[in-house]
Amino acid sequence: MEAALTYACNGGVSELDMMFNTASLDRTSENYSYQRWEHHRRNILSARAHSGSGFTGTMTLPRRLFEATARDLQRIYWASPNIIPEFTDSQQIFDAIQALYLSSNTPRDRQIADRITALHRDALAEDEHILPASLSQFTDFFLAQPGLGLPKITLTPDGTLRTRWIHGPRNFVAIEFTGEPLAKLVAEIPRGDSLTAPHFGSEPVESIVSVACAIGASFA
Amino acid sequence: MTNALAGNTKERIKFENPPITELVVSLFHLPIPEFKAQHIGIYWDRIREKYPLCEQQGVVVNPSDAQPLMEAPGEVFPLPRFWFFSDHHPTLIQVQRNAFMLNWRRLSSSTPSEYPHYETVIKDFWREIEDYKAFIQEFIGRELDPIQRCELTYVNVITPNEVFANQGQLMNMLPPVTSFYDIQTGDRQFAGLNATATYRVNPSLLLDLAIRSGRRSDTMELAVGLELKAYGVPSDLSLDGARAWYDSAHDATYKLFFDATAKQVQETIWKPR
16 A cells, blocks of 8 residues: 555556555455545545646646656655755745644634734734744644634734733733743633732743643633 | 846847747635635636636645645545636636636747737736636635735747757857856766756745756757746735735846846847847
């Protein structure tokens, strides 16, 4: 199965036939998994649907010149480091927006994507920008935390993103995505008898939610 | 190095016989997962009078796309790219889930088409994309904004002429390749070129100059592909911002074309008007 898939990605002409033939053999074995076969079939169809080249022209001669070159380069770079092309400054902003927009947690993450777009445009208008490391940390955090509610999202004067889940007066939890391994955690948690417990600290991003929940914060 | 012919971009040189075969204006946007095969038919119906033919093509993957959407949820077959065109009209529209493109093509000699230049093609692009945008809003309820990437691509094909008859004379046409000739030796002759140089014009605009030499498969005649591709995105990722971006891209490609090609060829083969 793996060999068939690799061949397909390299643009072989009979990959789909190989795939089906291999799958047929698998069907006779006890290990046959329809889901696995379906997964590979879809991967192959997806690979076939892509041109493998960024050439957007339609004329036959230049198309052959440029697409043939793209195929050659794919083979040459088989075992080399992943070298990415030059990119423009706004590329990272778009990547974050797209990652959120296409996430499985669609309604919340699309709202977050829209908010990031608005913040980016507001920042540009004031000759500021979102700190790339903060945006990257912010995006990874929300993609890994589908259960959290939609927070208020703002940009600090330093260019870092700050999120706040506000539940009432003196009742909130906030995370500031510094872009460093430790993110800032600020919370005010009601403790009864009109008492409020303030918390200020820094925690690793991976554990910041569990730490906050342990002191009574809510991310609903 | 700059070419005096290019001069001020406000007063552009236009050629009688430019080598251009195709101009492509491309705009990549957020993928629209709700855009399904059935919508393609509805869209084609809107433009079918002008573009009566439709073909499926492999999806163009944007090289800067960190997370291409291969397949939308609930889709049995991945949505390909579609061409809408006519055999008698040089304009062609391309649509895929995350992109809209408009091509001007030099048609075959039976229906010759004079290059109308950027100013006309970009007007066509904006007219068609405004209609496409209205279609997406009406039938899918989505916007094309924010956008991921704009591209302006000039595809030129150069065939043998008075100053370029074989691979050894490629530098007569494209002086920047001279350094490749300089490292020839008695037992190592220059036989072809396949190279791309990238230039940064400003933080939101990059420019690729690609040269590919080869032969026509039908006549085995020598042919050189010269592609100038401007790419990037307006800083605010907006569709409105793309208008100024394309104009800047046009300025940058215009200057690079003049700097990359030999003045003698510009004057004697392509001939300024």
